[in-house]
Structures are given as structure tokens and as C-alpha cells.
Amino acid sequence: MKYKIAVLVVTYGEVEQLSLRSLYPSSWRILQLITSRIATLPLPLKAFIALLRSLRRKKEWKKLGYQPKLAQINRAQTQALAKRLETVKQLSGRNVEFVVRDAYYFTKPYYEDVLNEVKRSCYAVIVIPMIPIESEFACGVGCALALEHFGDSVFERVRVIKHLWNNEEFIKLCVNRIFEKYERRQERKVGLALVAHGTLIKDTKGRELKINTGYKETLMFYERLKTAIEHDTRNRFASIKLGAMNHKFGGIWMPQTLERALEEFRAEGIEEVAVFPFGFLADNSEADLEAVMQVRAAGYPMQYIPCLNDSPGFMDWLAKRVMLSAEHLLKLQASTLVQMPFQLEIATNPSS
Structure with a gap:
């Protein structure tokens, strides 16, 4: 018997069609899955915010001629990972088959729908939130929905891969991505902006938040990456700074913004800025549009260094992480086989 193991490559998701039919449901789900974790909004207000955001995004992206690539890249990552895992036939002494699917929080196919599909046909589920910094808004969403759909069996059947940022x-x-993609064109004094999604640090009343927003993890990841870059023999950057892409509402956001980084670069005499979105695993509008526009608006010549995307080295490494997680789950299930016969019957017998 083959033990099917589902692997869900999960990200937020951005629409591929710039229509209200696509944008409004996406905006609504952002409010439902993310905003609701820090604020309770009346239904009419949520509908108004979702509509306003959709109209604004449609207008801005069409004016700029911007076409989001996040979903396309996530599919490419899914296919690349599936290709690597299809050669794995045995784990922990069992015949296995990996079923690799892409899923999204804000666009279809929705993460919870894919969870429901694989719940009855797969022995185990590996969830990969394609955001390297864990928080209540990233892997927290994945964990919460998995618990909701699997109940008590979630601990034996589901493994959410996290702590990507804390891995050597x-x-x-x-580091290799930065130096492989950056092209030194002239003898300029160049600054490197390491860009990430900004995080809240306090609520609207200045109180500490009770949830993990990923602030501490962002700072630690930044410091580790900065140190590694500075110690690399290829490094020629005159200055390296964290550039957070903050929103305007919801409370007090982290102060280490891209705007502040650009001001500090200017004070240091930086002549060119390279942007690497270290807080993302795939190019998206916050990275390859908003961050790029902000740097250009500041008057700097700039280079955008793409995210890891579906680069071969990253996909090889991710496949190893998946196999390690799958082995842990299979060993756990073997040790609890007697205690959970009903759950395993569902997982191994699609017709049950």
C-alpha cells in the first residue's frame, strides 16, 4: 500500500485578473483572515473597506501596467517541488507518494478547500507557508485553519514547516542569491535594502499586542542575513539596512521602514540602491512594485534582486525539509497507530 502524503505550497495570493470580480473576494478574505486577528470590524465597514481597496488597486495597477506574478511563481515552485519529490518512493520503511498542491489564503484555490480535498485521501499533510518569517498572519493562519479542519487528529496528521529564516x-x-543576481555596473557607493513586510508592534492605544506579529523574528533574520553578507568575500555594499513595508492603519508599526533606510542612505552618501526582498519567497506587488517605486521616487539608481522564487538550490533545500517533516509524521503515526485507528482509516481509504 502507498501512503499518500499531501504537500501544500501556501502563500497569500494575488489576483491574476484585474477585475472587481477577482479583487473584491481577495480584499474581503484579507479582512476575514488577517485584519480580524487584531480588530473587530462591523460587517458594513468591512464591505466598504474591501470595495475601496479593490477599486484603488485596480486603478493603480492598470495605470502602472503592473501584472502580479505571485500566483504564477507559486505554481512554478509547486511544480519544481513535485518534480523533486516524485523520485522519493520510500520513507521510514514505507512506500510513499507525494501529492503536491498550490493553495492560497486570499485567492483560489483557497487553502481550506485544498485541505478538505486532501484530508480524505492522504495519510499525512505537510503545509509550507511560503513566507519565511512566522507570525500570526502567516503560518498562524495555516495552523488555525488546519486545526479547524482536522480537529484533534491535526497533531498526528499535519506538520506546518516553519523557522525557515533561522536555518543556516x-x-x-x-546570500548567494544576492551576489549571483546583483550586477555591479559602475564604481558607485551602493547600499543594500533588505525589504520585508512591516509588522505591528503596538495596538491603536499604544498597548503591547497579545499575538506574535513576527517583529522579533524579522529583526533576528535581518541581523543574521546582514552579518552573513558582510562576512562574504564578494561583498562590496557600503551599507546594509532593513526596509519594512508598513501599512497605515491598525496600530503602531515597526520603525525600521524602507523610507527611513533611504533617508539614512542619503546621509551616508549612498549613490545607488539594491533591493532584495528577504522577507518574501516569491516576487509580489509589495516587493517588485511598491518597494521599487519607493526607491525610484527617492531618486536613486536601483537594482531589484528577485526573490528566491523557484531557483534550483532553494527547491532542492525545500524538498529536503519536506522529506524530513514527512519522516517525523510517519514515525509519530506509527507510534500512535493503536490509539487512532479511525483517523488513519479515513486517511488511507478515500472511500471511507
């Missing part, structure tokens, strides 16, 4: 091999992948 992953740091090396990021």
Missing part, C-alpha cells in the same frame, strides 16, 4: 542553509541561499 537558508541564509546561505539568500
Whole structure:
């Protein structure tokens, strides 16, 4: 018997069609899955915010001629990972088959729908939130929905991969990506902006938040990556700074913004800025549009260094992480086989 193991490559998701039919449901789900974790909004207000955001995004992206690539890249990552895992036939002494699917929080196919599909046909589920910094808004969403759909059996059947940022091999992948993609064109004084999604640090009343927003993890990841870059013999950057892409509402946001980084670069005499979105695993509008526009608006010549995307080294490393997680789950299930016969019957017998 083959033990099917589902692997869900999960990210936020951005629409591929710039229509209200696509944008409004996406905006609504952002409010439902993310905003609701820090604020309770009346239904009419949520509908108004979702509509306003959709109209604004449609207008801005069409004016700029911007076409989001996040979903396309996530599919490419899914396919690349599936290709690597299809050669794995045995784990922990069992015949296995990996079923690799892409899923999204804000766009279809929705993460919870894919969870429901694989719940009855797969023995185990590996969830990969394609955001390297864990928080209530990233892997927290994945964990909460998995618990909701699997109940008590979630601990034996589901493994959410996290702590990507705190891995030495992953740091090396990021460093190599920077130096492989950056082109030194002239003898300029160049600053490197390491860009990430900003995080809240306090609520609207200045109180500490009770949830993990990923602030501490962002700072630690930044410091580790910065140190690795500075110690690399290829490094010629005159200055390296954290550039957070903050929103305007919801409370007090982290102060280490891209805007502040650009001001500090100017004071240091930086002549060119390179941007690497270390807080993302795939190019998206916050990275390859908003961050790029902000740097250009500040008057700097700039280079955008793409995210890891579906680069071979990253995909090889991710496949190893998946196999390690799958082995842990299979060993756990073997040790609890007697205690959970009903759950395993559902997982191994699609017709039950």
C-alpha cells in the first residue's frame, strides 16, 4: 500500500485578473483572515473597506501596467517541488507518494478547500507557508485553519514547516542569491535594502499586542542575513539596512521602514540602491512594485534582486525539509497507530 502524503505550497495570493470580480473576494478574505486577528470590524465597514481597496488597486495597477506574478511563481515552485519529490518512493520503511498542491489564503484555490480535498485521501499533510518569517498572519493562519479542519487528529496528521529564516542553509541561499543576481555596473557607493513586510508592534492605544506579529523574528533574520553578507568575500555594499513595508492603519508599526533606510542612505552618501526582498519567497506587488517605486521616487539608481522564487538550490533545500517533516509524521503515526485507528482509516481509504 502507498501512503499518500499531501504537500501544500501556501502563500497569500494575488489576483491574476484585474477585475472587481477577482479583487473584491481577495480584499474581503484579507479582512476575514488577517485584519480580524487584531480588530473587530462591523460587517458594513468591512464591505466598504474591501470595495475601496479593490477599486484603488485596480486603478493603480492598470495605470502602472503592473501584472502580479505571485500566483504564477507559486505554481512554478509547486511544480519544481513535485518534480523533486516524485523520485522519493520510500520513507521510514514505507512506500510513499507525494501529492503536491498550490493553495492560497486570499485567492483560489483557497487553502481550506485544498485541505478538505486532501484530508480524505492522504495519510499525512505537510503545509509550507511560503513566507519565511512566522507570525500570526502567516503560518498562524495555516495552523488555525488546519486545526479547524482536522480537529484533534491535526497533531498526528499535519506538520506546518516553519523557522525557515533561522536555518543556516537558508541564509546561505539568500546570500548567494544576492551576489549571483546583483550586477555591479559602475564604481558607485551602493547600499543594500533588505525589504520585508512591516509588522505591528503596538495596538491603536499604544498597548503591547497579545499575538506574535513576527517583529522579533524579522529583526533576528535581518541581523543574521546582514552579518552573513558582510562576512562574504564578494561583498562590496557600503551599507546594509532593513526596509519594512508598513501599512497605515491598525496600530503602531515597526520603525525600521524602507523610507527611513533611504533617508539614512542619503546621509551616508549612498549613490545607488539594491533591493532584495528577504522577507518574501516569491516576487509580489509589495516587493517588485511598491518597494521599487519607493526607491525610484527617492531618486536613486536601483537594482531589484528577485526573490528566491523557484531557483534550483532553494527547491532542492525545500524538498529536503519536506522529506524530513514527512519522516517525523510517519514515525509519530506509527507510534500512535493503536490509539487512532479511525483517523488513519479515513486517511488511507478515500472511500471511507
